Amino acid sequence: MSNPVYLALDLPTLDTAKALATKVKSHVGGLKLGLEFFCAHGSHGVHEIAQVGLPIFLDLKLHDIPNTVAGAMQAIHVLEPAIVTVHASGGRAMMEDAKAAAAEGTKVVAVTMLTSLDERDLLRTGVSGSAHDQVMRLAELAEASGLDGIVCSGQEVGAVHRQWKKGFFVVPGLRPAGSATGDQKRVVTPRQARDDGASVLVIGRPISRADDPVQAARDIEATL
Numbered sequence: 001m002s003n004p005v006y007l008a009l010d011l012p013t014l015d016t017a018k019a020l021a022t023k024v025k026s027h028v029g030g031l032k033l034g035l036e037f038f039c040a041h042g043s044h045g046v047h048e049i050a051q052v053g054l055p056i057f058l059d060l061k062l063h064d065i066p067n068t069v070a071g072a073m074q075a076i077h078v079l080e081p082a083i084v085t086v087h088a089s090g091g092r093a094m095m096e097d098a099k100a101a102a103a104e105g106t107k108v109v110a111v112t113m114l115t116s117l118d119e120r121d122l123l124r125t126g127v128s129g130s131a132h133d134q135v136m137r138l139a140e141l142a143e144a145s146g147l148d149g150i151v152c153s154g155q156e157v158g159a160v161h162r163q164w165k166k167g168f169f170v171v172p173g174l175r176p177a178g179s180a181t182g183d184q185k186r187v188v189t190p191r192q193a194r195d196d197g198a199s200v201l202v203i204g205r206p207i208s209r210a211d212d213p214v215q216a217a218r219d220i221e222a223t224l
């Protein structure tokens with residue numbers, strides 16, 4: 001089985017991101033480039049990181065009208081991402097058009113409820129009910145829209161996996177036992193998420209901010 005860990009390269013410079021990716025490349029399965037990276041380094045940065053030789057996950061969390069999201073999906077064909085994210089709350093037409101515009105071979109997955117939110121935060125956005133119900137509702141919408149899968153926390157992935165057997169599930173908000181949670185609120189260990197059906201484990205700071213990132217990546221790999 002290939003390594004499910006995608007390292008989130010949320011780092012201040014392209015050089016530090018590329019150096020870290022190169023150092024840990026034998027202990028992770030892919031590299032995740034998010035908003036911080038893409039706003040700072042754009043397509044040029046993605047090409048640079050792709051030289052490391054691992055699959056690229058472009059975590060752009062697209063959220064706009066269908067025509068605009070479809071245009072963005074087309075614009076990134078050239079970057080050949082393995083995975084791209086859109087927000088499920090963008091609605092069915094947007095997700096359908098995003099999938100239709102994606103390059104063949106690129107998995108399009110929908111962000112359901114950010115792992116930095118809990119149910120009190122959800123209520124403040126006008127949505128009452130549990131995180132579980134919100135994730136299940138948006139997972140159903142993503143599946144009906146023809147997407148490949150969703151992004152959710154490890155606290156919901158087991159339930160979503162039981163309902164959507166062939167779905168592709170990306171799980172961030174992962175923390176090895178005892179490590180700092182930071183801004184993440186719905187957290188589980190990498191092993192727990194994998195056992196519950198996660199396809200991809202997104203891990204950033206527990207590796208990138210560790211005193212010894214290679215050892216941290218190795219330690220996580222050993223738990224899986």
Ligand SMILES: O=c1ccn([C@@H]2O[C@H](COP(=O)(O)O)[C@@H](O)[C@H]2O)c(=O)[nH]1
Nearest residue numbers: 008034113114115172173202203204205
């Ligand atoms: O719900 C979500 C969606 C995406 N993310 C992204 O994952 C990483 C997590 O980084 P850590 O340092 O391991 O907390 C980060 O790039 C987020 O943008 C998420 O955390 N939650």
